[in-house]
Amino acid sequence: MTCFNCNCYLADYRGKDSNTWTLNKSWEWVDLSPLGRVASLYFTMESSRPGERGPKTPTYFCLDRLTVLTAPSSVEEAVAPAVKAYYDRAAGVVRVESDRRVDATLYSLSGTPVVTQPIDGTATIDMTAYPSGVYVIRCGEYRVKIVK
Incomplete structure (x- = not known):
């Protein structure tokens, strides 16, 4: 088993001097590609203020734009178009990228x-007019759940 250790602090109040304390107010991007082939990911949360019933400070993280690639199991899969789609919450659009034309x-x-749009390269589907909820986007054989 290979272990990849990445320490990302949301808030770091370990020092006695308050001038050394830090609060992360932005995204921490972590490149997991050095892991190579991965069967699973496991996350743990720790706090500098542990309590009897768990941490005394909130513990959370967001996982965004995780792309899972699998090796093709047949020649047909190998020639299938490479498609990626994800919901860009800040812009209110679904961003779709494809190496070939796909609907x-x-x-x-x-x-x-709800809507069908041809994609040739990179395009967006505007979701600002649609109510909050769960959607599925299908691009050829690629499907992904979108939570708005």
Whole structure:
């Protein structure tokens, strides 16, 4: 088992001098590509203020734009277009990237098509007019759940 240790502090109040204390107010980008082939990811949370029933400070993290790639199991999969799609919450759009022309269809959770748009390269699907909820975007054989 290979272990990749990455310490990212949301807040660091370990020093006695308050001038050395830090509070992270931005994203911490962590490149996991040096791990190579990975079967699973495991995250732990610790606090500088442990308590009897757990940490006395909030523990949380966000995982955004995680891309999972799998090796193709057949020749047909190897020639399938490479497609990526993710919801950009700040802009209110779904960003879609494809190495070939593909139709991207956004479905409501009930399976009803909401919008279909041809994608050739990089494009966005504006979701600002749609209500909050769970959607699925399908681009060829690629599918991903979008939570707005």
